[in-house]
Structure formats: structure tokens, C-alpha cells
Amino acid sequence: MSGDDLARLAELAVAVGANVQPGQVVGVTAEYDQHEFARAVAAAAYRRGARFVDVWYFDPLVKRARIALAGEDTLDYVPPWYGERVLSLGRERAAVISIRGSTVPGALDGLDPARAGRDQLPFLRESMTVINDRSVNWTVVAYPSPAWARLCFPELSEDEALARLWRELLHVCRLDEPDPLAAWDERLDVLARTARALDAARFDAVHLEGPGTDLTLGLLPSSTWQMARWETAGGIRHLPNVPTEEVFTTPDPERVDGHVRSTRPLVLADGTVVRGIEIRFEGGRAVEIRADEGGGVLQGRAAIDEGACRVGELALVDRESRIGRLGTTFFETLLDENAASHIALGAGIAFAVADEADRSRVNTSAIHIDLMVGSPEVDVTGITAAGERVPVLREGAWQLPAVHEA
Amino acid sequence: MSGDDLARLAELAVAVGANVQPGQVVGVTAEYDQHEFARAVAAAAYRRGARFVDVWYFDPLVKRARIALAGEDTLDYVPPWYGERVLSLGRERAAVISIRGSTVPGALDGLDPARAGRDQLPFLRESMTVINDRSVNWTVVAYPSPAWARLCFPELSEDEALARLWRELLHVCRLDEPDPLAAWDERLDVLARTARALDAARFDAVHLEGPGTDLTLGLLPSSTWQMARWETAGGIRHLPNVPTEEVFTTPDPERVDGHVRSTRPLVLADGTVVRGIEIRFEGGRAVEIRADEGGGVLQGRAAIDEGACRVGELALVDRESRIGRLGTTFFETLLDENAASHIALGAGIAFAVADEADRSRVNTSAIHIDLMVGSPEVDVTGITAAGERVPVLREGAWQLPAVHEA
Numbered sequence: 001m002s003g004d005d006l007a008r009l010a011e012l013a014v015a016v017g018a019n020v021q022p023g024q025v026v027g028v029t030a031e032y033d034q035h036e037f038a039r040a041v042a043a044a045a046y047r048r049g050a051r052f053v054d055v056w057y058f059d060p061l062v063k064r065a066r067i068a069l070a071g072e073d074t075l076d077y078v079p080p081w082y083g084e085r086v087l088s089l090g091r092e093r094a095a096v097i098s099i100r101g102s103t104v105p106g107a108l109d110g111l112d113p114a115r116a117g118r119d120q121l122p123f124l125r126e127s128m129t130v131i132n133d134r135s136v137n138w139t140v141v142a143y144p145s146p147a148w149a150r151l152c153f154p155e156l157s158e159d160e161a162l163a164r165l166w167r168e169l170l171h172v173c174r175l176d177e178p179d180p181l182a183a184w185d186e187r188l189d190v191l192a193r194t195a196r197a198l199d200a201a202r203f204d205a206v207h208l209e210g211p212g213t214d215l216t217l218g219l220l221p222s223s224t225w226q227m228a229r230w231e232t233a234g235g236i237r238h239l240p241n242v243p244t245e246e247v248f249t250t251p252d253p254e255r256v257d258g259h260v261r262s263t264r265p266l267v268l269a270d271g272t273v274v275r276g277i278e279i280r281f282e283g284g285r286a287v288e289i290r291a292d293e294g295g296g297v298l299q300g301r302a303a304i305d306e307g308a309c310r311v312g313e314l315a316l317v318d319r320e321s322r323i324g325r326l327g328t329t330f331f332e333t334l335l336d337e338n339a340a341s342h343i344a345l346g347a348g349i350a351f352a353v354a355d356e357a358d359r360s361r362v363n364t365s366a367i368h369i370d371l372m373v374g375s376p377e378v379d380v381t382g383i384t385a386a387g388e389r390v391p392v393l394r395e396g397a398w399q400l401p402a403v404h405e406a
Numbered sequence: 407m408s409g410d411d412l413a414r415l416a417e418l419a420v421a422v423g424a425n426v427q428p429g430q431v432v433g434v435t436a437e438y439d440q441h442e443f444a445r446a447v448a449a450a451a452y453r454r455g456a457r458f459v460d461v462w463y464f465d466p467l468v469k470r471a472r473i474a475l476a477g478e479d480t481l482d483y484v485p486p487w488y489g490e491r492v493l494s495l496g497r498e499r500a501a502v503i504s505i506r507g508s509t510v511p512g513a514l515d516g517l518d519p520a521r522a523g524r525d526q527l528p529f530l531r532e533s534m535t536v537i538n539d540r541s542v543n544w545t546v547v548a549y550p551s552p553a554w555a556r557l558c559f560p561e562l563s564e565d566e567a568l569a570r571l572w573r574e575l576l577h578v579c580r581l582d583e584p585d586p587l588a589a590w591d592e593r594l595d596v597l598a599r600t601a602r603a604l605d606a607a608r609f610d611a612v613h614l615e616g617p618g619t620d621l622t623l624g625l626l627p628s629s630t631w632q633m634a635r636w637e638t639a640g641g642i643r644h645l646p647n648v649p650t651e652e653v654f655t656t657p658d659p660e661r662v663d664g665h666v667r668s669t670r671p672l673v674l675a676d677g678t679v680v681r682g683i684e685i686r687f688e689g690g691r692a693v694e695i696r697a698d699e700g701g702g703v704l705q706g707r708a709a710i711d712e713g714a715c716r717v718g719e720l721a722l723v724d725r726e727s728r729i730g731r732l733g734t735t736f737f738e739t740l741l742d743e744n745a746a747s748h749i750a751l752g753a754g755i756a757f758a759v760a761d762e763a764d765r766s767r768v769n770t771s772a773i774h775i776d777l778m779v780g781s782p783e784v785d786v787t788g789i790t791a792a793g794e795r796v797p798v799l800r801e802g803a804w805q806l807p808a809v810h811e812a
Contacts, residue, residue, distance in 0.1 A: 025485060032441055032463070035438055035465060035467070038465070038468065039465070039467050039468055039471060042468045042471045042472070043471040043474075043475060046471055046472060046474075046475035046476045047475055049477060050476070051476070051477070051480045051483055052472070052476075052480065052483050052484075052485055053468060053471070053472065054485050054487075054488075055465055055468050057438070057463040057465070059441060059444070059445070059461055059463070061441070061445050062444065062445055062448045062459060062461050065445060065448045065449040065452055065459070066448070066452060066458070066459065068449075068452075069449060069452035069453055070452045070456070070457070070458075071455060071457070074457045074458065077457055077458050078458075079431060079458055079460050079491075079494065079498075080494055081460075081487060081490055081491040081494045082460075084487055084490055084494075085485075085487040085491075088485065088486055088487045088490075092485075
């Protein structure tokens with residue numbers, strides 16, 4: 001990484017991801033030790049005319065002290081001003097930039113997972129409020145840390161691992177293109193045409209079929225297909241994820257049937273890696289969950305509430321995904337979920353459903369866990385209400401003609 | 407410094423300074439790079455049963471980006487949630503621990519001082535509210551950083567400077583005593599007896615006389631003498647400063663006459679060092695200010711508002727002050743003001759005045775700058791309303807008999 005790479009990644013987050021406007025307040029959430037990037041983001045935002053950049057550093061090792069030492073009855077407590085900050089950013093119509101890429105992946109190692117599970121910080125439920133009311137233009141970006149690089153490339157030396165992570169991150173962020181903004185526009189236009197073509201097809205269900213997978217997901221009557229280029233209520237375009245490679249929708253949580261096998265490792269928020277997942281669904285419920293590794297933890301998550309064993313999201317990713325092509329497991333959902341088509345256990349995305357009546361049927365849960373189930377070997381087929389089967393992805397390539405019309 | 411020293415300093419801050427109570431929320435304000443101490447403070451607070459420790463890291467280099475790059479009309483802006491956090495800590499009856507000892511003393515070097523002066527962060531005026539309504543048990547403590555150590559001991563190598571700063575800080579915090587808590591109790595009892603003896607004497611004025619100094623400060627009829635062992639409205643004792651060596655009062659801002667010469671360098675908030683200060687007062691106003699070095703900056707501060715050229719505080723420090731005995735200039739008010747008797751230009755301390763009517767006469771200003779004017783060569787004499795002169799400090803030793811009664 002050069003200082004230049006750092007500045008270009010910061011500029012991408014500010015200009016393309018959050019699309020910071022002159023006069024905006026910018027809320028940045030960083031982990032302790034991500035200061036170099038946080039400062040570069042602040043500088044980039046001020047250069048674009050930001051009114052104020054509020055960097056909130058979250059320290060995983062202060063959290064560790066809490067999980068290790070605090071009283072049992074205190075672990076759910078969240079200071080009210082944490083949520084108030086988020087809601088204030090909403091009221092200010094601020095820009096929000098969240099930095100991923102843990103600096104201490106094992107911060108809670110060796111502590112009681114039940115205690116750790118009661119403290120969801122830095123996650124704040126108020127974030128869902130400002131996302132859903134579209135009051136902030138926000139983005140999530142990743143920044144390489146030495147510890148994260150070691151996790152991705154344990155076979156390399158520390159320096160080599162960090163250099164490789166930087167190289168791959170710059171690649172998947174299209175910062176190795178002569179004109180990264182043009183490259184993003186081109187890619188996002190393909191995703192936009194795909195979402196429109198899927199909407200136009202008005203599928204009643206989607207069928208995934210491949211090795212170990214034969215799963216049909218029913219859609220709600222007004223489920224729509226979305227890409228991750230959004231607009232605030234005030235009309236500011238932004239990319240919630242940088243990079244993004246997916247189109248996604250919210251299925252009917254009562255109509256998921258069949259079985260599915262994961263095509264990539266799943267990395268849970270606490271760092272647990274779950275490999276070789278197999279799930280059988282009946283009437284929307286995951287009635288059987290097993291895995292070659294980490295299955296117990298996944299079962300525990302899927303039992304956390306009523307909606308945790310149902311599907312909240314179906315996302316399709318084609319073989320042009322730069323993340324999928326690399327084949328790297330990044331142990332970071334932001335990147336890994338954009339490698340392949342996936343389904344999410346847990347909370348659905350209400351705004352992907354057009355009608356109020358359907359929206360009340362969207363799955364609700366405290367979890368949202370993306371399971372990668374796609375690959376070039378998994379065919380994706382749309383099924384209309386009349387029972388017609390329409391190829392959507394074959395060998396990882398979009399089949400709907402409208403996707404390829406410029 | 408050993409890990410043990412770090413833990414003992416953290417324990418002193420938590421147990422003696424803030425006196426954290428079981429079930430309390432603890433707000434910690436740290437500078438970026440003070441994470442080791444912030445984490446030790448968090449651990450110590452959780453061990454005492456804290457409900458939650460909220461560490462707020464302030465990044466001076468994000469501030470630098472702002473001062474360098476942000477629009478001229480934005481520099482006064484403070485996000486409302488910064489103050490809301492402080493007021494919430496007050497409503498929660500929280501403990502508050504502020505960590506001093508800059509990690510980047512020259513963070514704003516080379517930038518326009520006029521722009522820098524418009525951004526007072528991390529200072530928040532809401533802090534004054536919760537201090538004045540005594541809703542939080544708070545303390546200010548120092549933590550050695552390599553950059554701060556270099557500033558104190560430029561003639562030493564970096565390692566030696568840091569080791570020396572640690573050694574001196576542990577000494578002035580009485581952590582080199584076999585029983586530091588007992589040593590603090592003993593010292594604080596002397597200061598308490600001194601304050602009571604000064605109150606009992608009911609002086610109308612105080613006279614400072616020594617080389618270059620002949621200054622008389624009138625007191626308000628209900629001025630009281632205070633030490634820095636306070637109680638919250640709810641009865642929690644705490645030490646606002648660790649260490650503390652002073653007793654202080656609020657003089658009559660209209661009755662300060664004579665001249666005074668500083669006995670130690672003054673270090674302003676922006677790092678400017680002012681040496682060899684001489685000030686002449688007439689009717690409470692500083693009518694002449696000069697210095698061997700940095701006089702212009704001090705003159706500028708004293709002209710910032712109407713009250714900035716008047717005296718808001720008179721503090722007496724005896725020769726037993728461990729800071730005074732060391733002779734080190736720490737470039738940090740928390741320590742330097744406890745080295746010697748001092749007067750402060752600017753805002754007075756209202757709660758040191760008992761009657762409502764007198765309180766309206768307390769000096770007000772946006773500044774509060776402590777000037778060290780005492781030494782063993784400066785005699786301090788109390789003057790009663792009847793004109794009787796009573797020795798208070800001679801050769802730096804308390805002269806009031808009640809101070810020495812156990």
C-alpha cells in the first residue's frame with residue numbers, strides 16, 4: 001500500500017460510496033487502529049466541503065474488558081447517547097461512512113460466548129431507523145489491517161499478506177482501473193438493467209439447482225429487485241457497499257422449500273467460520289441445519305428468535321463479480337457476500353417490497369446472516385405464476401436478454 | 407513504566423480520583439494513542455462494578471484535517487450529540503475521567519492560529535454545566551506519552567525521557583508510597599485544615615510579596631477557601647485533579663492592585679510557552695502585561711473579552727507540593743498549576759462564593775489561565791477587614807496554627 005492507495009480508497013468512500021455533499025456533516029465509524037484511514041477519509045470529506053467529520057472510534061479491547069469483567073445484569077446496556085448520535089446524524093441529513101476490516105479479529109477469544117452475545121456493540125438498532133427512512137447517504141467500505149490480512153492469507157508472511165490484501169481490495173474496488181468511476185458506472189449499469197429485467201419478468205419464485213442444492217424460494221406479489229445504488233429521501237445517490245456486485249430481493253418467508261449447500265465458507269460476526277453448510281427448508285422454515293465445521297454455532301444463531309430460521313433475502317451475483325473471480329475468502333461479509341449468489345437467514349429488507357400489505361409479511365429477526373450458495377455450477381431459474389421456467393443464471397452468466405442491451 | 411504502574415495509575419484514577427461507584431456509567435475522554443491507559447481505566451472501572459465504560463477517543467489529527475481544510479464558516483460548528491453525551495452523563499449521575507498528556511503536542515503546528523482558535527474541541531461547554539450542578543463525580547489525570555515526555559525533558563533520549571516522566575508522575579501521584587491512599591488522605595487532610603483555617607480567619611484581602619511581586623487581592627465578603635476534594639450533589643466524594651496540592655478561592659475582580667512576576671513558565675492551551683511574565687493591576691484590571699517570551703500571545707488572550715484581564719482565582723500551594731519540589735515544568739496545567747501559588751486570569755469559580763449576591767460579582771470570561779506566581783521567596787499574608795496582617799505562607803510553609811493541629 002502506498003499513501004496514494006490510502007488516499008484513493010478514502011476518496012472512493014467519500015466521493016462514490018457516501019457521495020458526500022458540500023455542507024454535510026459526516027459520521028465515520030472506525031475501529032481503534034483504523035486511524036490512518038479515518039484521517040484520510042476526514043481529509044477527503046473536508047476537501048469536498050464537509051461541515052464536520054465526526055470520527056467515532058470503537059475500541060474492541062475496551063469491549064473485551066467489559067465482556068470479561070462487567071456484571072452479568074449490565075451486559076445489555078447501551079448508553080442512550082450512542083443511539084442519539086445516529087438519530088441526530090439522520091436529523092442532520094448527514095453522510096455516514098462505516099469502516100470494516102477488523103484490527104483485532106480475535107478480540108473476544110476465550111471469553112464466554114453467551115456473555116459476548118449480549119453485547120452487540122458497535123451495532124446500534126438506531127442505524128436501521130436511519131437506513132429505513134433514507135435520511136443519510138451511507139456506505140460501508142473495508143480497510144486492510146495486518147491482522148485481517150493474516151486471517152485471509154495465513155500462508156504468507158505478514159508483509160506479503162498485507163500487500164496482497166491491499167492489491168485484492170484495490171482490484172475489487174476497481175481502483176486498478178484507469179478510470180475507476182467510469183468502471184463503476186459501467187458495472188452498476190449492468191446491475192441496474194438486471195434488476196429492471198428481473199422486475200419486468202414478474203417471477204413468482206426462483207429456483208436454485210446445483211451440486212447439493214435444489215431450493216425454490218417463493219417471492220411476495222410485490223417483491224422488487226434492487227441493486228445497492230440507492231438514493232436518500234432527499235435524492236442523494238450513494239452506494240451502501242463498496243464494492244457491490246449483487247442484485248437482491250425479499251422473498252416470501254413462508255414459501256422456501258428444498259435443500260441448499262453452501263459454496264463458500266460463512267464467517268459469523270464473532271469470527272466463527274462455518275464450512276460445508278447444508279440446510280433443508282420446509283414451508284419457509286430451516287428444519288435441518290448441519291455443517292462440516294461450526295454447525296452448532298449456526299444452529300444457535302438460527303434459534304435466536306422465530307424469524308431466524310427463515311429467509312429474509314435472496315441475492316444474485318454473476319460470474320463477473322471481481323470478488324467471486326478472485327476466489328479469496330475475506331472473512332468479511334461486505335466482500336464475501338458479493339462473491340456469489342446468497343440467501344440470508346433472518347431479517348428481510350422491507351423497502352424491496354412495494355405494497356404495504358406485502359411488507360407486513362417480510363421476515364423479521366434480530367439476525368441477518370448471508371449464506372453463499374451460488375457458483376457457476378448452480379443454475380438460477382425464474383418461475384412465473386403460470387409455471388413458466390425462465391433461465392436467469394447459467395454458468396454464472398445473466399440469461400435475461402434485457403441485461404445485455406445498452 | 408511497567409504494566410503494574412499502568413494498572414496502579416488507572417486504579418488511582420478510578421478509585422481515588424473519580425471514586426467510581428458500583429452500577430455507575432463511566433465516561434472516559436482520551437486522546438487517540440492513549441488506548442493503553444483508557445483500556446486499563448475501563449478494566450479498573452469494570453472491576454469496581456461499573457455498568458458501562460464509554461471511552462470517547464478524540465483524534466487531534468482529524469482536528470488538524472479540519473483546521474487545514476474545512477470551510478471558514480464551519481469552524482465553530484460542534485455536533486449537538488457531543489454536548490448531549492455530556493449532559494446525558496450528568497443525567498445518569500455518571501463518573502467522568504479525563505485523560506491529559508498530549509500524544510501529539512504539535513498537532514496544529516503551522517496552521518492558521520485564528521482558524522485553530524475557532525475550534526475549541528475537545529472542550530465542550532456542557533462540561534461546565536455538569537461540573538457546576540455537581541451531577542458527576544469526575545477527575546482529571548495525566549498519562550505519559552513519548553511526545554509529552556520529549557517536551558518535558560528535551561535533553562534526554564526518548565526512552566529516558568519517558569521513563570523519567572513516568573517516575574515523576576508516579577511520585578507526584580504518591581504511587582511510590584507504600585500506601586498511596588493513606589498518603590493522599592494525609593495530604594488532603596492538611597489541605598482541608600488549611601482551607602478551614604483560612605475561612606476562619608475571614609481575610610478581607612491577601613498580599614503576595616517577593617522578588618518582582620507586590621500584589622494585593624481583595625476577597626468578596628463571602629469568598630470561601632476550597633480544596634480539590636469535592637462531593638457530588640448525591641454525596642460522592644471525588645478529586646477533580648489527581649494530583650492536587652492547592653487551596654483556592656475566588657477574589658473580588660474589582661480589587662486587585664500592584665504588580666506580580668511569574669515564578670514558573672506558563673504553557674498555554676495551544677502550546678505557547680510564556681516566560682518571565684510581569685503584570686501590573688489597577689482596580690482589578692491588568693493594565694500592563696509583558697513577558698520575556700510569548701508576551702504577545704498572553705496579551706492577546708487577556709484581550710479576548712472584558713473579564714479576561716481580571717483575576718478569577720487565587721490558589722495557594724505550600725512547599726510540600728511534590729510538583730513544586732521537583733522543579734520540572736510539565737507543560738500541562740494539571741501538574742504545573744499545582745507546583746506553586748497562582749492567580750488565574752479570567753473566569754472565577756462561582757461555588758467558592760457563599761452568598762448569591764456576591765456570586766453575581768464573580769469574574770466571567772471565556773478564558774481561565776493559571777499564572778504561577780508563588781515560591782518559597784514569596785510571602786503570603788492575610789489582611790483582615792480591621793487591617794491586621796496575618797502570615798499565611800513564609801518560606802513556603804503554612805503559618806496558620808490550625809493547619810498543624812491533627
